[in-house]
Amino acid sequence: MSPGALLAVVRAPGGLGLADGERSWAVAASGVDAAAAALDRLERERSPRWVWWSAAEVLGALQAAGSPPRPARAWDLAAVHRLLEGGHDDGPAAVRAAAAGLDPARAPVPGQLDLGGTPDGGEVAAAGPAAAGDGDGPVRPDGHLSPDWVDGAWADSPARAARWAAVALETARLQERRLRAVAPAPAPAGGPRSTGGPSGTAGASGDPVQTAWSESAAAVLAVELAHGGLPLDAAEAARVVEGVVGPRPRDEAEAARQRAARDAPVLAALGVPDGALVRHDGGAGAPGSPVDLRSPAQVRRALHDVGLDLPDTRSWRLEGLAAEDGAHPALGALVAWRRAERFAVAHGYRWLDEAVRDGRLRAAWSASDGGAGRMTASAGLHNLPRELRVAVRAEPGRLLVRADLGQVEPRVLAVVSGDRALARAADADDLYSPVAARLGVAREVAKVAVLAAMYGQTSGAAGATLAAMERAYPVATGFLVDAARRGAAGEDVRTAGGRRVRVPAVEEVPVEAGAAAVDRERAARAARGRYARNAVVQGSAAELFKAWAATVRARLLASGDGEVVLCLHDELLLHVREDAAQDVAAGLARDLEAASARWCRAVARPPVRFTADVAVVERWSQAKG
DNA sequence: GACTCTACGTA
DNA sequence: CGTACGTAGAGTCA
Numbered sequence: 001m002s003p004g005a006l007l008a009v010v011r012a013p014g015g016l017g018l019a020d021g022e023r024s025w026a027v028a029a030s031g032v033d034a035a036a037a038a039l040d041r042l043e044r045e046r047s048p049r050w051v052w053w054s055a056a057e058v059l060g061a062l063q064a065a066g067s068p069p070r071p072a073r074a075w076d077l078a079a080v081h082r083l084l085e086g087g088h089d090d091g092p093a094a095v096r097a098a099a100a101g102l103d104p105a106r107a108p109v110p111g112q113l114d115l116g117g118t119p120d121g122g123e124v125a126a127a128g129p130a131a132a133g134d135g136d137g138p139v140r141p142d143g144h145l146s147p148d149w150v151d152g153a154w155a156d157s158p159a160r161a162a163r164w165a166a167v168a169l170e171t172a173r174l175q176e177r178r179l180r181a182v183a184p185a186p187a188p189a190g191g192p193r194s195t196g197g198p199s200g201t202a203g204a205s206g207d208p209v210q211t212a213w214s215e216s217a218a219a220v221l222a223v224e225l226a227h228g229g230l231p232l233d234a235a236e237a238a239r240v241v242e243g244v245v246g247p248r249p250r251d252e253a254e255a256a257r258q259r260a261a262r263d264a265p266v267l268a269a270l271g272v273p274d275g276a277l278v279r280h281d282g283g284a285g286a287p288g289s290p291v292d293l294r295s296p297a298q299v300r301r302a303l304h305d306v307g308l309d310l311p312d313t314r315s316w317r318l319e320g321l322a323a324e325d326g327a328h329p330a331l332g333a334l335v336a337w338r339r340a341e342r343f344a345v346a347h348g349y350r351w352l353d354e355a356v357r358d359g360r361l362r363a364a365w366s367a368s369d370g371g372a373g374r375m376t377a378s379a380g381l382h383n384l385p386r387e388l389r390v391a392v393r394a395e396p397g398r399l400l401v402r403a404d405l406g407q408v409e410p411r412v413l414a415v416v417s418g419d420r421a422l423a424r425a426a427d428a429d430d431l432y433s434p435v436a437a438r439l440g441v442a443r444e445v446a447k448v449a450v451l452a453a454m455y456g457q458t459s460g461a462a463g464a465t466l467a468a469m470e471r472a473y474p475v476a477t478g479f480l481v482d483a484a485r486r487g488a489a490g491e492d493v494r495t496a497g498g499r500r501v502r503v504p505a506v507e508e509v510p511v512e513a514g515a516a517a518v519d520r521e522r523a524a525r526a527a528r529g530r531y532a533r534n535a536v537v538q539g540s541a542a543e544l545f546k547a548w549a550a551t552v553r554a555r556l557l558a559s560g561d562g563e564v565v566l567c568l569h570d571e572l573l574l575h576v577r578e579d580a581a582q583d584v585a586a587g588l589a590r591d592l593e594a595a596s597a598r599w600c601r602a603v604a605r606p607p608v609r610f611t612a613d614v615a616v617v618e619r620w621s622q623a624k625g
Numbered sequence: 626g627a628c629t630c631t632a633c634g635t636a
Numbered sequence: 637c638g639t640a641c642g643t644a645g646a647g648t649c650a
Binding site for chain 1: 630631632633634635636
């Protein structure tokens with residue numbers, strides 16, 4: 001077996017089911033440690049590209065092993081399915097149906113009785129070892145997976161586990177064929193407009209399989225991030241929380257008193273009598289509770305009663321008014337109250353107790369959630385307030401290496417659109433400087449215009465500069481306009497790496513429905529347009545980021561210098577051995593060069609320069625931010 | 626109990 | 637009438 005050859009694995013109670021290009025077999029391994037050891041041995045002997053229905057399914061439980069496996073290469077069927085199809089159902093039945101080109105509506109849903117089994121009209125069952133069979137095999141005559149097997153019958157015996165692995169292997173091959181079929185062609189030199197299909201153009205070039213590899217690596221990373229967690233000094237975090245929301249209450253009664261004490265000055269400023277008596281135990285419309293500050297509607301009414309008629313009570317609006325001369329004192333009080341309340345609710349003591357264990361902040365990770373395929377995390381990890389970053393701290397003998405991509409979205413726009421002028425601007429450390437020179441405006445104006453183009457903003461100061469953008473960078477702006485047009489029309493779009501971003505259709509409204517309904521429809525189409533316009537950039541940036549993260553993970557794996565502990569859209573945080581930190585930091589830039597060059601080739605676009613800001617620190621807060 | 630709305634932290 | 641996400645509480649409907 002050559003390194004990188006596909007090797008499918010499933011984990012059953014008694015051991016592993018395995019399949020490579022030649023045969024399928026089972027390895028007995030009862031218990032987490034034995035399974036981890038068996039996987040690890042195969043990793044060392046064969047250096048395969050592991051095929052699994054999902055990294056979480058195989059690796060999740062094995063993270064608890066004394067020596068968890070650290071696979072270098074993977075083909076994650078669920079991750080590749082999400083790449084190809086979008087959507088959320090990435091279980092084996094949906095994955096197999098899509099890979100085999102079958103109607104997903106006919107795929108078995110877990111727990112469903114098998115009422116099907118006869119071939120769909122005109123559809124041909126996939127050939128191969130998995131389909132060969134007895135009437136009780138994993139693949140039905142119509143090509144869909146058998147509901148029994150989807151529901152877990154594959155785990156009943158070692159022989160069945162081996163067959164299930166063979167199905168996984170075959171499904172990976174089917175996915176690879178489909179990937180090549182949807183791969184976007186290079187952006188035409190003459191302009192961005194293209195025809196046909198959500199990808200814009202069909203036809204293989206570049207190397208779409210690379211996206212499958214890095215997305216699969218990100219799925220492995222997600223499992224490791226969920227298990228490893230982010231090093232967090234709980235005592236330091238508690239100090240930060242105390243500074244914002246006050247001391248930790250000993251019981252619910254004390255918590256209620258503290259809440260009332262926080263509310264009192266704001267209620268007084270609003271002229272609400274007897275604020276200290278207000279109940280805040282969750283009861284709506286509590287008696288004797290004239291204003292619940294946690295209710296935006298009640299706050300709005302209270303502000304109206306003191307002469308402030310506002311469309312909403314969002315902080316930025318209150319802050320703006322509070323800064324004016326002669327502002328009502330309630331405004332400033334309310335802004336300060338909101339900040340503390342927000343902190344207490346989202347990142348207060350409850351969060352500390354639930355999310356932090358053994359000095360680690362742990363969250364559930366997804367490698368490609370959301371329409372555009374960004375990584376997501378739970379437990380408030382991706383919206384950790386800056387004040388708390390001081391508590392994200394390397395353990396003794398270790399340091400943090402933090403790196404974030406510079407101006408990643410406009411650089412990605414240069415790649416995906418194939419705009420040569422924007423690509424030249426990306427040669428500069430600060431992309432906005434050459435753009436500003438070309439547009440003949442100040443740097444800040446240029447920056448706003450570029451961002452406005454990518455977000456679909458039409459109002460405000462960016463408007464005038466947008467026209468200059470269109471003249472100076474017609475390929476890039478044309479690409480964005482085209483994506484917005486597709487989105488507004490309800491067509492799906494694809495990222496550079498071929499990720500399908502589903503755009504929900506807008507319900508058509510007859511003219512008779514009235515002007516308001518017609519306006520709503522137009523607004524909904526515009527929103528879809530902005531969504532699609534942004535998704536092709538944001539989603540492509542997510543792919544580049546994951547390619548980088550996968551490269552970094554691979555190097556850390558080989559060196560044993562440390563681990564990735566956080567992925568934050570364009571930022572990586574590594575927890576590494578103190579003596580290796582400088583080497584790791586230097587390697588991050590090289591990894592970015594390698595990953596971005598590979599990514600540009602893979603998506604069949606001219607190379608564009610990417611930059612990263614790298615720092616070695618003890619606390620996350622010490623890095624620029 | 627499931628859902629929507631408002632709000633707000635991060636990128 | 638600038639994108640995405642996760643999360644929470646109030647409020648609504650059943």
